[in-house]
Amino acid sequence: MAMPILEARSLRKSFGSGSTQVKVLCGASLSVAPGEFVVIMGASGSGKSTMLHLLGALDTPDSGSVSYRGESVFDGSRSKQGAYRNREVGFVFQFYHLLPELNVLENVMLPALVSNSFWAWRKTRVSARQNALEMLDRVGLIDRVKHRPNELSGGEQQRVAISRALVHKPALLLADEPTGNLDATTGSGILNLLAEFSEAGQTMILVTHDASVASRADRTLTLVEGVIREAGAPTAVEHKSEPQKPEVVL
Amino acid sequence: MYKWFLAWRYLRTKMIAFFGIASVMLCVAMVLVVMSVMGGFLDTVRDRSRGLHSEIIIDNRSMQGFPYYEEFSRFIENRLPEVIRLTTPSIWTYGLFRIPATNFTVSARVQGIHLDDYVQLNDFKRGLHYERYFPGTTTFKPQGMPVVGIGENGVMTLPPDLAAANALWRSNETDAAAIEAFDRLPFERALLPRVRPFVPAERVFAVDVGEAGYRGSKRPGIIVGCDLLNIRRSDGNFDRVYARGTDVALTLIPLSPAGNPNRQPAARLALRYVDDSRSGIYEIDSMSVYVDADMLQRELAMDAQPLAGGGFTKPRVNQLLVGLHEGVDMNEAKALIADAWREFYLSLGPGLTMDDERALAMMEVSTWEDLQRPFIQAVEKEKVLVTILFSLISMVAIVLVGCIFYMIVEKKTRDIGILKAIGASGRGVAVLFVSYAGAVGVLGSILGIALGSFFVWNINDIQDFLASLDPQLRVWSPDIYSFDRIPEVVKRADAIWIGLIAVFASMVGSLIPAFVAARVWPVQALRYE
Ligand SMILES: Nc1ncnc2c1ncn2[C@@H]1O[C@H](COP(=O)(O)OP(=O)(O)O)[C@@H](O)[C@H]1O
Ligand SMILES: [Mg+2]
Numbered sequence: 001m002a003m004p005i006l007e008a009r010s011l012r013k014s015f016g017s018g019s020t021q022v023k024v025l026c027g028a029s030l031s032v033a034p035g036e037f038v039v040i041m042g043a044s045g046s047g048k049s050t051m052l053h054l055l056g057a058l059d060t061p062d063s064g065s066v067s068y069r070g071e072s073v074f075d076g077s078r079s080k081q082g083a084y085r086n087r088e089v090g091f092v093f094q095f096y097h098l099l100p101e102l103n104v105l106e107n108v109m110l111p112a113l114v115s116n117s118f119w120a121w122r123k124t125r126v127s128a129r130q131n132a133l134e135m136l137d138r139v140g141l142i143d144r145v146k147h148r149p150n151e152l153s154g155g156e157q158q159r160v161a162i163s164r165a166l167v168h169k170p171a172l173l174l175a176d177e178p179t180g181n182l183d184a185t186t187g188s189g190i191l192n193l194l195a196e197f198s199e200a201g202q203t204m205i206l207v208t209h210d211a212s213v214a215s216r217a218d219r220t221l222t223l224v225e226g227v228i229r230e231a232g233a234p235t236a237v238e239h240k241s242e243p244q245k246p247e248v249v250l
Numbered sequence: 251m252y253k254w255f256l257a258w259r260y261l262r263t264k265m266i267a268f269f270g271i272a273s274v275m276l277c278v279a280m281v282l283v284v285m286s287v288m289g290g291f292l293d294t295v296r297d298r299s300r301g302l303h304s305e306i307i308i309d310n311r312s313m314q315g316f317p318y319y320e321e322f323s324r325f326i327e328n329r330l331p332e333v334i335r336l337t338t339p340s341i342w343t344y345g346l347f348r349i350p351a352t353n354f355t356v357s358a359r360v361q362g363i364h365l366d367d368y369v370q371l372n373d374f375k376r377g378l379h380y381e382r383y384f385p386g387t388t389t390f391k392p393q394g395m396p397v398v399g400i401g402e403n404g405v406m407t408l409p410p411d412l413a414a415a416n417a418l419w420r421s422n423e424t425d426a427a428a429i430e431a432f433d434r435l436p437f438e439r440a441l442l443p444r445v446r447p448f449v450p451a452e453r454v455f456a457v458d459v460g461e462a463g464y465r466g467s468k469r470p471g472i473i474v475g476c477d478l479l480n481i482r483r484s485d486g487n488f489d490r491v492y493a494r495g496t497d498v499a500l501t502l503i504p505l506s507p508a509g510n511p512n513r514q515p516a517a518r519l520a521l522r523y524v525d526d527s528r529s530g531i532y533e534i535d536s537m538s539v540y541v542d543a544d545m546l547q548r549e550l551a552m553d554a555q556p557l558a559g560g561g562f563t564k565p566r567v568n569q570l571l572v573g574l575h576e577g578v579d580m581n582e583a584k585a586l587i588a589d590a591w592r593e594f595y596l597s598l599g600p601g602l603t604m605d606d607e608r609a610l611a612m613m614e615v616s617t618w619e620d621l622q623r624p625f626i627q628a629v630e631k632e633k634v635l636v637t638i639l640f641s642l643i644s645m646v647a648i649v650l651v652g653c654i655f656y657m658i659v660e661k662k663t664r665d666i667g668i669l670k671a672i673g674a675s676g677r678g679v680a681v682l683f684v685s686y687a688g689a690v691g692v693l694g695s696i697l698g699i700a701l702g703s704f705f706v707w708n709i710n711d712i713q714d715f716l717a718s719l720d721p722q723l724r725v726w727s728p729d730i731y732s733f734d735r736i737p738e739v740v741k742r743a744d745a746i747w748i749g750l751i752a753v754f755a756s757m758v759g760s761l762i763p764a765f766v767a768a769r770v771w772p773v774q775a776l777r778y779e
Contacts, residue, residue, distance in 0.1 A: 053772075053773045056671070058670075058671055058771070058772040058773045058776070059771060059772070059773040060771075078675065078676065079675055082670075082673045082674065082675045083673060084673075085670070085671060085672065085673040085772075086672060086673020086674075087673070091671050091672075093776065097664065097668045097671075097776065098668075099256075099665055099668060100665075101256070101259050101260060101263045101264075102256075102259065110252065110669075110672055111672050111673065113251045113252035113255055114251075114252045114669065114672050114673050114674045114678070115673060116251045117251060118251050118254060120251070121251035164672075
């Protein structure tokens with residue numbers, strides 16, 4: 001295998017403390033090659049979102065590491081993590097998470113707005129706008145650019161969110177149940193769109209509890225009892241220690 | 251860039267921002283109104299106080315006055331010709347002011363002045379009413395009552411000298427509106443002399459059939475404080491109820507050099523009301539009358555009086571007023587004159603009478619500021635106090651802005667999470683909220699300055715309007731605040747300072763919520779759903 005673009009080692013994460021502590025991840029590891037389309041499956045509440053947040057540096061692990069192109073993400077400064085989130089990663093959420101005050105175009109331009117200073121923006125504005133329009137054209141929303149998110153359907157909002165995640169051409173797309181909130185037809189439309197990007201070479205990690213999604217992936221992993229297993233190889237466990245469901249430790 | 255972009259967008263789309271803007275606006279307006287009115291009040295106090303006095307006042311603060319004022323006048327005029335422009339004596343006492351044709355009787359502070367000199371020392375002349383429209387006709391010299399004549403054709407004419415004086419004013423007056431106002435009501439009539447008058451108006455003359463001219467015996471003039479005799483209208487001008495030239499009786503109690511009432515009976519003076527004086531300070535205008543200093547000195551027995559053992563007493567006055575040349579520093583002049591006084595006093599030698607010795611030992615040289623200081627300082631302190639109080643109240647605005655931003659941060663937690671997921675830094679998000687608050691502050695300040703200025707510029711109209719609803723609502727009453735108009739000037743520096751402080755305060759108010767927003771981890775924010 002080529003050098004992995006993203007590698008997670010023994011991630012541990014628990015929430016709460018004392019009697020209500022919930023251990024969600026208990027040494028989850030993962031390695032993704034460039035261009036790969038990886039699906040992580042798991043039951044609801046198994047820790048898939050938590051895992052993805054750690055991969056995208058939206059949260060910190062209790063222990064373990066995430067390295068991007070060989071460089072540890074959590075060892076860097078906060079601003080380095082910010083740059084990682086801004087440039088290297090695109091995030092798609094189950095609930096779209098668009099800014100309601102901004103219209104479609106402005107939402108898609110947001111990554112560019114965030115990465116440019118007031119002065120730099122004057123120079124980059126035109127190209128940022130152009131990129132956003134191209135992206136929206138690709139997802140088929142070019143005639144909705146002036147609409148507010150609440151004027152769009154769920155599927156359309158998710159397309160906007162995908163545009164926002166990919167407008168910067170990030171190396172990595174992280175999608176957390178992108179179809180979880182959509183009906184089957186709309187959902188498969190979104191999956192087709194993601195598959196298109198994947199075929200164009202986009203590396204992506206998609207999290208879902210929907211088995212039908214898995215068929216599109218290059219590789220399917222499952223998150224069970226806080227660790228990641230190759231699908232169909234339930235014994236290939238890296239850490240045999242304390243395999244357990246996330247539970248309330250009394 | 252997103253900080254400014256979103257700050258602006260939130261400002262335009264979030265209703266709640268308007269509460270922030272409104273509270274900043276009201277506080278800015280409130281503080282600006284208070285500072286402008288109090289500042290204007292203070293400036294007016296200073297200005298009017300200056301206009302009341304001469305630069306330097308020499309006196310011993312007693313009613314029986316002091317002697318040797320003429321000698322000392324000449325002494326300092328010779329000694330300090332570069333400093334001293336003019337000296338003039340002044341006498342003051344208290345008396346009973348009466349209009350014999352009516353039962354109008356009040357007590358009055360009587361000031362004796364040399365009118366021609368006195369008007370060169372201060373703003374007295376500016377406050378004279380008839381002197382303005384009939385320049386040169388206000389005098390203390392014995393005079394009759396001017397009477398307007400009604401010709402056979404019914405046309406009313408002024409006595410020739412008054413008509414000429416009025417024509418002179420007309421040709422020199424630069425304010426066309428004033429001439430127009432005058433022509434609308436050239437004079438109002440008091441129908442017959444000695445008959446109880448009539449239509450209250452700005453200028454009142456007695457009217458009689460026949461030729462215009464002067465009637466009645468010649469009597470010395472008296473200038474009367476405008477609030478003493480006239481009726482103040484709500485627009486700040488006066489209705490004059492008594493015709494020019496009306497008989498006035500003034501009763502005085504002469505004092506001996508030792509300060510005891512003289513044995514001779516009280517002096518009764520028959521005078522003519524020739525003009526009224528407006529200094530703008532109610533306490534003065536409602537109390538004071540002005541007569542000729544020499545006459546007053548005689549009537550009060552302060553002139554040279556025969557002594558039992560032969561010889562005469564020295565004439566006395568209560569004050570020696572000194573006007574300085576242009577550009578002379580008042581306090582330096584005061585020091586020079588005080589030195590001169592000591593030298594003069596020592597040169598008088600041991601031959602002084604006991605009373606004179608006692609009077610001269612207490613002499614003081616003061617500037618007009620010294621005399622007014624207690625009053626000016628009281629107003630200064632009041633201004634500071636009121637400004638502090640209202641600034642404290644304005645803290646409410648800061649807290650309110652803080653609350654509003656806290657609410658916005660709570661409501662926008664998800665947005666903050668999204669921004670951070672996209673790579674925004676904690677500092678960036680904090681800057682977003684602080685600049686949002688800054689924008690609220692700027693808008694609130696601009697609106698507040700506009701509102702406050704509008705209020706101050708129209709404050710007298712607003713008060714008149716309120717008073718027309720209920721007289722109780724007239725808060726600025728001249729007998730309480732000395733001045734008839736509420737100050738209505740906004741100083742640009744005040745407005746700018748208040749605005750800047752308000753913007754700063756709004757940003758301070760947003761600091762805690764901004765700090766909270768900065769510390770939010772993306773997931774914490776995104777879990778909300
Ligand atoms: N901030 C949190 N505080 C407490 N518990 C949490 C928090 N985030 C996640 N959890 C718990 O961790 C477990 C895994 O959550 P999540 O990663 O969202 O699962 P999934 O995405 O697989 O449904 C759940 O039991 C959830 O309740
Ligand atoms: Mg989830």
